[in-house]
Amino acid sequence: MISGAPASGKGTQCEMIVQKFGVVHISTGDLLRAEVSAGTEIGNKAKEYMNSGRLVPDEIVTAMVMTRLSLEDVKEKGWLLDGYPRSSAQAESLEKLNIRPDVYIMLDVPDDILIDRCVGRRLDPLTGKIYHITNCPPDNEEIKARLVTRSDDTEEKVKSRLQIYKQNAEAVSSTYLDVLNKIDGNCPKEVVFEEISSVLSRLQKDKEESKPGK
Numbered sequence: 193m194i195s196g197a198p199a200s201g202k203g204t205q206c207e208m209i210v211q212k213f214g215v216v217h218i219s220t221g222d223l224l225r226a227e228v229s230a231g232t233e234i235g236n237k238a239k240e241y242m243n244s245g246r247l248v249p250d251e252i253v254t255a256m257v258m259t260r261l262s263l264e265d266v267k268e269k270g271w272l273l274d275g276y277p278r279s280s281a282q283a284e285s286l287e288k289l290n291i292r293p294d295v296y297i298m299l300d301v302p303d304d305i306l307i308d309r310c311v312g313r314r315l316d317p318l319t320g321k322i323y324h325i326t327n328c329p330p331d332n333e334e335i336k337a338r339l340v341t342r343s344d345d346t347e348e349k350v351k352s353r354l355q356i357y358k359q360n361a362e363a364v365s366s367t368y369l370d371v372l373n374k375i376d377g378n379c380p381k382e383v384v385f386e387e388i389s390s391v392l393s394r395l396q397k398d399k400e401e402s403k404p405g406k
């Protein structure tokens with residue numbers, strides 16, 4: 193599981209984790225944005241919450257995550273949950289089903305940096321890749337021309353998302369204290385990834401060694 197405030201770099205790190213470790217990335221933010229774009233019933237319900245930076249009701253998000261977790265690719269490759277659980281009720285839903293992470297990564301970034309990252313973030317609607325107008329711009333004009341800004345990335349909405357994150361963060365992380373890894377997210381993305389990667393590689397090695405017959 194990967195957690196952290198809005199714009200702490202969860203999505204950016206997930207791209208790199210998936211590339212190296214081949215797990216299935218499940219981002220509730222991405223799943224919800226896809227529902228909104230497709231104009232589904234879930235999307236229509238979620239839209240007003242997302243646009244105002246509030247959490248979408250637990251039952252909608254939990255049902256969506258459970259459906260995704262039950263698919264075959266997840267059983268084969270393992271999962272990487274990004275942005276879920278985000279409330280104590282969501283964490284409880286997973287606990288009841290005995291769904292626990294091997295590691296709970298928490299990205300730590302100061303508030304003023306988070307606001308700048310959100311306001312400067314741009315998304316490529318074609319590839320889903322995340323950019324930033326100054327920290328991480330695209331390397332060609334064609335991509336630059338098609339980038340879009342998320343509707344919840346205004347300074348005002350980011351402040352409200354951050355406040356909601358802070359109200360819930362402790363209740364969620366206290367469920368995973370035994371596997372919690374707090375990582376400094378206020379470094380270049382490659383440096384952050386190196387730290388995450390070393391945690392995951394160690395975990396992978398321990399799992400290999402504990403397999404029967406080893």
Ligand code: AP5
Nearest residue numbers: 198199200201202203204220221248275309313323324381
């Ligand atoms: P969601 O999409 O999950 O938004 P979020 O948690 O606010 O996180 P972000 O996507 O904003 O940021 P990120 O941490 O992924 O950062 P990123 O890598 O993009 O959720 C959106 C909404 O959906 C919620 O507000 C809610 O309404 C709803 N929702 C989602 N899950 C829910 C749930 N479980 N329950 C209820 N409602 C839910 O990076 C940000 C920027 O910083 C980018 O521009 C990037 O290039 C830059 N950057 C990244 N890393 C670095 C670095 N190391 N140095 C410099 N710049 C960096």
